[in-house]
Amino acid sequence: MKSTFLILSSKRYNYYFRRFSFDFQNKVIKTKNLFLFLTLLVLSVSVNAQQNQVQQDSTKTEKLDEVLVKAVRVDADSPITHSNVSKEQLAKRNLGQDIPILLNYLPSVVTTSDAGAGIGYTGIRVRGTDATRVNVTINGIPYNDPESQGTFWVNLGDFASSTESLQLQRGVGTSTNGSGAFGASLNLLTDAFSENASAEISNSFGSYNTRKHTIKLSTGLLNNHFEISGRFSKIDSDGYIDRAFTDLKSYFLQGIYKDENTLIKALTFGNYERTYQAWFGLTAEELQENRRQNPYTYENETDNYWQDHYQLHWNERLNSNWSTNLGLNYTKGKGYFEQYKPEESAADFANLIEEDSDVIVRRWLDNNFYVINANVVYKKNTLEVISGISYNTYSGDHFGEVIWGSDLAPNTNIRDRYYEGDATKNDFSVFSKATFKLLEKVTGFVDIQGRFVEYKTNGVNSDLVDFVTDANFNFFNPKVGFTYKPSSSNNYYLSYARANREPNRDDFKAGVTENETLNDIELGWRFYKNKVSVNTNLYYMFYQNQLVLTGELDDVGSPIRATSGKSYRLGLEIDANIQFSKVFNTSTNVALSSNKNQDFNATINGEVVDLGNTNISFSPNLVIGNSLNFNPLENLQVSFLSKYVGEQYMGNIDNEASKLERYFLNDLNINYEIKPNGIFKSIVLSGLVNNIFNKEYVSNGYFGSFDYDDTSSPTGTTTGYYSGYYPQATTNFLVGATLKF
Structure with missing residues (x-):
């Protein structure tokens, strides 16, 4: 009966999925079909589960705050590989560094920083996949830039101070909003409401003139229903790399209304960033000469960007079984980077300058991003069904202007634009996922998503080439899994998931x-028992047309990608936590992997060469994280943190010039809380010493090739190679104090 029903349900789903259509050109959504599709799926699974209900009718109700991210998160027994990080865990190391750096010790995670000290332009890779493949949501709202698909943490200064919790899912994960997860998804839940009035003042200082100043305030619940809270932060750092400074000003404001069954959140957060460019890196010779030098010399070679987010969330518990969530978002972003270019070709700047003129340009982005999410959750006994829709639309202007030239062309004015183009992107998705009991100890999970994307560009790009795109993609992303729980201590799971992704703006430009x-x-x-927990998983991720990083950078420092054809990532991840005693525990994770392009071809010395299976770029085969935690006193914790990252290649041809050497780092983190009987509720003193053994290492770089004429070569052409490196900071420290009122 069960298997027959599941087959019928699948047929129903496929029938209504085919009937559902989303017409981008006419901007018409056939809402009747959509509503019927979601309703039938929910009711079908519900009827089946109720036929197999257990005797007791102990329905669990959800915390309304958690409904914000319920659609994109999974629970502890889900057949999805994941890690959770709480507000308390983030706070221990939150002394100004960006969120990727705070997540450095999670399984399969590798992080890097352009300025070398973990503040400013930082990046995260998970299972070897780059940041454009990591889907990021904030309260279920997509955060990845729709065009580049990247995540710019420099626009979220001190956001860890406003984060209640986060979950990192590795692999495809569950259905999410926005660009598809192609290696991991990271969802953040912002501050929950506070019952009591409170205030905090945090200050931290450290190496490279790093400072973080934060003020947080909350009214607590007024009349048992309303709360207003906020945060204001200022972060500055000179950077480990010469002149690679970071200047961040950020805010977070939130108003809440709540009663027994309703939670309404209106929040706004934003950031202004000004950073000195450091994306050019260093050659091998420059690295040996002075690893802290910066090849840029123009005093205002800076990135300047403003970004403001406005979100409204309405969570409603209709009864003990049903709850709903509506989320709205508007994001405004605008900014530019300024660059000095000597002796440039007039043709490269639309003849606004004379030939061989020095020029200073600003390249601008001006964009708007709108999102609407709507979810419904049904939960009763062992059945949970979540269905929802998400629609977002993006518009962005790209233009460059000449703000100075040593030899301007006649009839040319300052701030004349030398290129201009625009882009629009519409992204609609519908999903339904269900968790239900199949047998006494077996739970099933089904998650089906349809995603429909339209991307259009018009105008001229920065290369002064016409850039016109009109692309549409329709994706079907199924996921299914099973969890077998023979005892309270053991949990086994198996899952399959498919994801599809459209090319980003730079990919389209590359053809x-x-x-x-x-x-x-x-x-x-x-495995969970007494004071031991172990999470172990094997994964096999196999791709068609994977866009791998070539190792090269474009003219603004963004990584260039190319289609690999067939490729795979095969790995083993082990994550263990052991409580040895009341005062000593350890957390260890190990990730072993093989990441290969299959039958990879490359043009070398003027001819196409079949290289067979090669290593995928930026994919180390071994990543280890470890934390030894010592609590000699109730309010004192000392943690010794270690990170090992194995060797990796910056290209896909296994060339020795592209190799990044392995590195092993160790940090020391100390937290001590004082609870005085006075004006302060508590005083928290924190200290962090990074890279305590003064290791000189490089965590990121770039690699490329060039051809030159060579009469001694059989083809008349020889291929040469170049590489660049981003050195990371040697021993450095941060200390801070938080006063809680």
Whole structure:
């Protein structure tokens, strides 16, 4: 009966999925079909589950705050590989560094920083996949830039201070909003409401003239229903790299209304950033000469960007079984980077300058981003069904202007634009996921998503080439999994998930028009007993048309990608926590992997060469994280943190010139809380010493090739190679104090 029903449900789903259509050109959504599709799926699974209900009718109700991220998160027994990080865990190391650096010790995570000290332009890779493949949401709202698909943490200064919790899902994960997860998804939940009035003042100082100043305020619940809270932060750092400074000003404001069944949140957060460019890196010779030098010399070679977010969330518990969430978002972003270019060609700047003129340009982005999410959750006994829709639309202007020239052309004015173009992107998705009991100890999970994307560009790009795109993609992303729980201590799971992604703006410029497809199989075991927990999983991620990083950078420092054809990532991840005693515990994770391009071809010395299987760029085969935690006193914690990252290649041809050497780092983190009987509720003193053994290491770089004429070569051409490196800080420290009222 069960299997027959599931087959019928699948047929129903496929029938209504085919009937559902989303017409981008006419901007018409056939809402009747959509509503019927979601309703039938929910009711079908509900009827089946109620036929197999257990005797007791102990319905669990959800915390309304958690409904904000319920649609994109999974629970502890889900067949999805994931890690959770709480507000308390973030706070221990939150002394000014960006969120990727705070997540450095999670399984399969590798982080890097352009300025070398973890503040400013920082990046995160998970299972070897770059930041453009990591889907990021804030309260369920997509945060990735729709065009580049990247995540710019420099625009979220001190956001850890306003984060209640986060979950990192590795692999495809569950259905999410925005660009598809192609290696990981990271969802953040902002501050929950506070019952009591409070205030905090935090200050931290450290190496490279780093300072963080934060003020947080909350009214507590007024009349048992209303709360207003906020945060204002200022972060400055000179950077480890010469003149690679960061200047961040950020805010977070939130108003809440709540009663027994309703939670309404209106929040706004934003950031202004000004950073000195450091994306050019260093050559091998420059690295040996002075690893802190910066090749840029123009005093205002800076990035300047403003970004403001406005969100409204309405969570409603209709009864003990049903709850709903509506989320609205508007994001405004605008900014430029300024660059000095000597002796430039007039043709490169639309003849606004004379030939061989020195020029200073500003390249601008001006964009608007709107989002609407709507979800409904049904939960009763062992059945939970979540269905929802998400629609976002983006518009962005790209233009460059000449703000100075040593020899301007006649009839040219300062701030004349030498290129100009615009882009629009519409992204609509519909999903339904269900968790239900199949047998006494077996739970099933089904998650089906349809995603429909339209991307259009018009105008001229920065190369003064016409850039016109009109692309549409329709994706079907199914996921299915099973969890077997033979005892309270053991949990086994198996899952399969598919994801599809459209090319980003730079891919289209490079001529890529086909989507990528990822199939992800996860097999895991979780063990919890007494003072020991172990999470172990095997994964096999195999791709079609994967866009891998070539190692090269474009003219603004963004990584260039190219289609690999067939490729795969195969790995084993082990994450263990052991409480040895009341005062000593350890957390360890190990990730072993093989990441390969299959039958990879490259042009070398003027001819196409079949290199067979090669290593995928920026994908180390071994990543280890470890934390030894010592609590000699109730309010004192000392943590010794270690991170090992194995060697990796910056290109895909296994060339020795592209190799990044392995590195092993160690940090020391100390937290001590004082609870005086006075005006302060508590005083928290924190200290962090990074890279305590003064290791000189490089965590990121770039690699490329060039051809030159060579009469001694059989083809008349020889291929040469170049590489660049981003050195990271040697021993450095941060200390801070938080006063809580």
